[in-house]
Amino acid sequence: MTAGTASAPSQRRKAPRRRRTRASGLLLLAPALTLTTVLIVIPAASGVYHSFTSWTPGYASPWVGLDNFRALFGSDIFRQILRNQAFLLLLVPCSMAVALFLSLLLYDVPGARLFRLGFFLPAMLPPAVAGIAFVYLLAPNGPFNSALRAIGLDGLAKSWLIDPDLVKPTLVIILTWSTVGTGVAILSASLASLPPELFEAARMDGAGWWNVNWYITRPLLRPALEMYGVIQVIQVFLWSFPWIYVLTSGGPGYSSTTIDWDVYVNTLRFGKFGLGAAEAVVILVIVGVVSLVGVRLGRGRAG
Amino acid sequence: MTLKAAVGRSRSETEKVTRQKFSSPKTLKRSSLLMLLIVMSVPFVYPLVFLVGLAVKTRSNYVHEPSGLIPKQLTFDHFETAWRGGALTGPLLNSTVAVLVGVLTCILCAMPAAYWIHINRGRLSGMVQAFLVGLMSFPLIAMIIPLFIVLSTSNLNNQIWVLGVVYGTINIPFAVYLLQSYFRTGLDGAVLEAATIDGAGTYSTLWWVVLPIARPAIGTLAALTFIWTWADIMLAAVLLQDPDHITVMMAISQMAQRRESYDVQLGAAAALIALVPVLIVFAVAQRSIINGFAGGAVK
Numbered sequence: 001m002t003a004g005t006a007s008a009p010s011q012r013r014k015a016p017r018r019r020r021t022r023a024s025g026l027l028l029l030a031p032a033l034t035l036t037t038v039l040i041v042i043p044a045a046s047g048v049y050h051s052f053t054s055w056t057p058g059y060a061s062p063w064v065g066l067d068n069f070r071a072l073f074g075s076d077i078f079r080q081i082l083r084n085q086a087f088l089l090l091l092v093p094c095s096m097a098v099a100l101f102l103s104l105l106l107y108d109v110p111g112a113r114l115f116r117l118g119f120f121l122p123a124m125l126p127p128a129v130a131g132i133a134f135v136y137l138l139a140p141n142g143p144f145n146s147a148l149r150a151i152g153l154d155g156l157a158k159s160w161l162i163d164p165d166l167v168k169p170t171l172v173i174i175l176t177w178s179t180v181g182t183g184v185a186i187l188s189a190s191l192a193s194l195p196p197e198l199f200e201a202a203r204m205d206g207a208g209w210w211n212v213n214w215y216i217t218r219p220l221l222r223p224a225l226e227m228y229g230v231i232q233v234i235q236v237f238l239w240s241f242p243w244i245y246v247l248t249s250g251g252p253g254y255s256s257t258t259i260d261w262d263v264y265v266n267t268l269r270f271g272k273f274g275l276g277a278a279e280a281v282v283i284l285v286i287v288g289v290v291s292l293v294g295v296r297l298g299r300g301r302a303g
Numbered sequence: 304m305t306l307k308a309a310v311g312r313s314r315s316e317t318e319k320v321t322r323q324k325f326s327s328p329k330t331l332k333r334s335s336l337l338m339l340l341i342v343m344s345v346p347f348v349y350p351l352v353f354l355v356g357l358a359v360k361t362r363s364n365y366v367h368e369p370s371g372l373i374p375k376q377l378t379f380d381h382f383e384t385a386w387r388g389g390a391l392t393g394p395l396l397n398s399t400v401a402v403l404v405g406v407l408t409c410i411l412c413a414m415p416a417a418y419w420i421h422i423n424r425g426r427l428s429g430m431v432q433a434f435l436v437g438l439m440s441f442p443l444i445a446m447i448i449p450l451f452i453v454l455s456t457s458n459l460n461n462q463i464w465v466l467g468v469v470y471g472t473i474n475i476p477f478a479v480y481l482l483q484s485y486f487r488t489g490l491d492g493a494v495l496e497a498a499t500i501d502g503a504g505t506y507s508t509l510w511w512v513v514l515p516i517a518r519p520a521i522g523t524l525a526a527l528t529f530i531w532t533w534a535d536i537m538l539a540a541v542l543l544q545d546p547d548h549i550t551v552m553m554a555i556s557q558m559a560q561r562r563e564s565y566d567v568q569l570g571a572a573a574a575l576i577a578l579v580p581v582l583i584v585f586a587v588a589q590r591s592i593i594n595g596f597a598g599g600a601v602k
Contacts, residue, residue: 025419025505029431032416032479035408035472036438043449044441050449057452105340109333118344120593124585125351126534128552129574132559133350136357136567143353143370177347185593234440241444242536246556260444260537267448268541280445291440 048284051277061274068278078279080254081262087168088175088240088258092232095176096225099183104217106184107191116188120181127178131246134174135161164255167248171256175243179235183228190224191217230294237287259283358382358571365568381572391573393547394554398533399580401467401550405532406525408471413478414521418509420479421486422495432483438476447541454542461545469542470532478524485520486513519591526588530581551577 051068053061072078102119106112122130137144138160145157160170194217202216218225241260244250250257250265257265259279267276353372357365361376368375385391420432450469454460490513498508514521539550549557555574585592 025423028415028419028505028509031412032435032475033431035412035468036435036475039450039469039472040438040441040446043446043453046453047445047449058456102343105336105343109336109340111337115340115344116593117589119347120589121351122347124530124581124592126552126578126581128534128536128556129354129578130350132555132570132574133354135559136571137350137353141369146370177350181347189594238440238442242534242552245536245540246559249560260442263444263448264537264541268544273448273452276448280442280448283442284445287440287442291437294440 044280044284047277047280051274051281053274055273055277057273064274068274069281071275072278072282077254077257078262081257081259084168084254084256085236085258088172088236089233090172091175091179091236092229094172095179095183095232096229098176099180099187099228100221100225102180102184103187103191106188108196112188116181116184119184122178123181125178127242128246130174130178131243135247138170161247162252164252167252167256171240171243171247174247175235175240178243179232182231186224186228187221190221194220226294226297230290230297233290234287237283237290354571354575357568358575360568362568381568382576385569385572385576390558391551391554391576394549394551395577397463397543397548398551398577400463401470401539402529402532404464404467405470405474406528408468409474409478409528410521410525412471413475413482413524414514414517415509416475417479417482417486418513420483421490422505432479435476436480436483439480441473441476443473443537447538451541461543461548463543463548466539466542466550469538470528470535473538474528474531478528481524482517482520485517489520490516523588523591526584526592529584533581 050061052063052065054064054067055061106115109115136142139145140157140159140162144160148154148157158166160166198216237259240258241264244256244258244261248256250261259282263276263279263283266272266279356372356374358381359377359379360368360374361378361380364371364374364376416431416435420428420435451460454462454465459465494512494516495508498512503511534552535550536552536556539553543549543553555570555577558570558573
């Protein structure tokens, strides 16, 4: 393809070699392409198709057009779920701010690697294990509330994971705790690649910590920040399931239900396969849009 | 002035500033910075420390001081009970099989694919790369339910090795991304050309030349895939419906969900047992992992 512009004689010379490379090449590519297509793309396509049917696996699944989607967007529960997802997106600015702050603190500090390790540790803890720790920690009579009561802040000792108004902010904080480490790793590396004389020059010109960081560091860190931002948005829509599974099971009621949790519950507990498939399509669209934005940002950076 | 000269000049100036730092109020600033960092890192480490404390206290110590951080009396009984009960050995074995199959599948598929993308640079290769790497942000919930249905009808559900292959497949995108960027910066075209001139075919070059060079990247990849796969809940919860065939993460979450009869200390011990493999892998590979995450942004 790239050599296609060559003149006829050189094409004839090149053709045999190209054919050999292509043939052996395909065998290199085959396992990865086959597995991803068969196990990811085809099931997803099937799911999308069946979102337009009244899906009853094993029996006839008649076409129902947009009925599942109409039911979805007409339902109060789904609207609540969308509100939940929107709230959970607070994770993005929250974790970006904390990660940035910590990375800046760590800049040029002795023993930074040890601290970075400490901040990164939560990212390596399986959600099930960390979730169990938080369930005990935040229990109504658990250590966190006991500590609050011990210093006289009885009013603040709430049911963090059980109160419908508190469960989402609590989740955002827990998710921030878990994902800040990744941001610190990404941002620290980006910071380290910046020429130090830039900061020295600014400092010698009398700029304070805030000015230096706001006007110089921040724009230079933009690519890394954008990358981390996109990762965090994907975190909210793709990787929150295990936390919901261990911490809240979507409850109380539907106050902490995410879209993917609802798909799980709708299909495996209630047998509403068509509805679940429709919800999966919604996630696909949302993630697709986010990825496109991410790619656009990346291209803008290169341009 | 050249960059080299600028760097050289600023280095001596940095030394001057550093010398000033240690003999002025800046020292106070530095130690208060360290204090701040220590305080800020406490919440990140505390939950794990707390879990350990919980699992290690004797029963009476827990009853009297459930929230005390320092255990007054130590015991390993809870670990023994969690282990002896047998509720963990099956799931641990299942997790191990699933993860090993997953890591193997992932590397065996991604390595040649990344190599192909590298040596066939061009429009087609770009499209293949975009496809494979783009799948990194694919919402798995959209494929796991239909996959579950297909597997159920062909009687392949509740099989650990099937779960393993699925694990491997969903990690291929990230693996290709990692290996591919490693090749781009670390695989010299001259080395590959030399191998071809010496008469090596594509596969020999892959095995004898590329593989040894890529070993660090493969190590990081194996470690990360291990950690993520070991921690997985969603795929296991969907594909393994049979309570006799669950992974260890599912086992401990189910233990924690049975709130009525729930033994908090036993649950903590079980969770820690389930954590050990992750800690081992992380301890061995932590430097390359953290650097691996960083590598993507520095470009």
